[in-house]
Amino acid sequence: MATRKTSEPFWWLLFAAGGMVAALLVPVHLLVHGLAVPLGWTSISHARMLALAGHPLVKLYLFALIALPLYHWAHRFRFILEDLGLRGLRTPIAILCYGAAVLGTVATLWVLWQI
Amino acid sequence: MTAPRVERPGLFYPKLPATWWLRNANYFRFMLRELSSVFIALFLVVFLVQLHRLSQGPGAYAAYLETLRAPGWIIFHVVALAFALYHSVTWFNLTGVVQVVRLGERQVPPRLVAGASFALWAVVSVVLLWFLLRG
Numbered sequence: 001m002a003t004r005k006t007s008e009p010f011w012w013l014l015f016a017a018g019g020m021v022a023a024l025l026v027p028v029h030l031l032v033h034g035l036a037v038p039l040g041w042t043s044i045s046h047a048r049m050l051a052l053a054g055h056p057l058v059k060l061y062l063f064a065l066i067a068l069p070l071y072h073w074a075h076r077f078r079f080i081l082e083d084l085g086l087r088g089l090r091t092p093i094a095i096l097c098y099g100a101a102v103l104g105t106v107a108t109l110w111v112l113w114q115i
Numbered sequence: 116m117t118a119p120r121v122e123r124p125g126l127f128y129p130k131l132p133a134t135w136w137l138r139n140a141n142y143f144r145f146m147l148r149e150l151s152s153v154f155i156a157l158f159l160v161v162f163l164v165q166l167h168r169l170s171q172g173p174g175a176y177a178a179y180l181e182t183l184r185a186p187g188w189i190i191f192h193v194v195a196l197a198f199a200l201y202h203s204v205t206w207f208n209l210t211g212v213v214q215v216v217r218l219g220e221r222q223v224p225p226r227l228v229a230g231a232s233f234a235l236w237a238v239v240s241v242v243l244l245w246f247l248l249r250g
Contacts, residue, residue: 022155023206024236027199028243030158033165034192038183042248046173053166062166066159073156076149085133104160111163115170 011075011098018072025065050115059112067105074101151202154195207232 211225
């Protein structure tokens with residue numbers, strides 16, 4: 001088969017990085033910010049949370065934590081849709097999925113910028 | 116549905132009904148694993164909104180935490196946590212197969228690589244918990 005130039009390896013790399021970040025870091029954050037704090041099992045004061053999130057290194061961490069798994073989602077969701085029979089729409093699906101991840105990345109930058 | 120066949124004539128696509136993944140437990144587990152990414156992404160969007168509320172002041176932040184206390188949100192986070200754990204377990208199990216580690220001539224057994232990944236996960240989780248909950 002002739003070699004075709006594609007952007008596939010680039011997206012796959014982001015998929016792998018996002019999958020690793022999601023596997024290592026997401027369960028703890030989900031437990032703490034989604035359940036433990038709202039349910040009052042523990043509390044993190046506004047001041048402390050703000051001080052934490054305002055630290056440049058923590059911001060960098062939060063950027064990786066939020067943005068990378070979005071590309072992991074985009075890659076998997078793209079193939080879920082294709083596997084469910086939407087193979088004729090592969091280009092629009094790819095643009096929509098990766099586009100949403102890029103939009104999420106911009107939103108993450110914007111939110112972190114404001115803290 | 117014929118466009119990709121013209122574009123890439125070397126590939127054959129079998130026709131499957133959209134419910135093919137309900138046929139067998141392995142296909143179903145595969146679909147659950149793929150679906151986990153949706154719940155993880157949804158949680159991260161909710162978390163991003165939480166960070167945004169944080170920057171808007173103590174009042175906005177407290178109001179958002181109050182919203183998350185609603186039963187619907189708690190159910191969402193319980194389901195999302197289950198999917199996130201499923202992703203972690205399947206991901207680390209696969210690292211041993213995908214990432215071949217060699218020591219000299221010999222390959223480190225995939226189960227050992229997976230075990231090391233699980234150990235790393237445990238250490239990272241404990242460190243993060245300590246960091247978030249101290250003081």
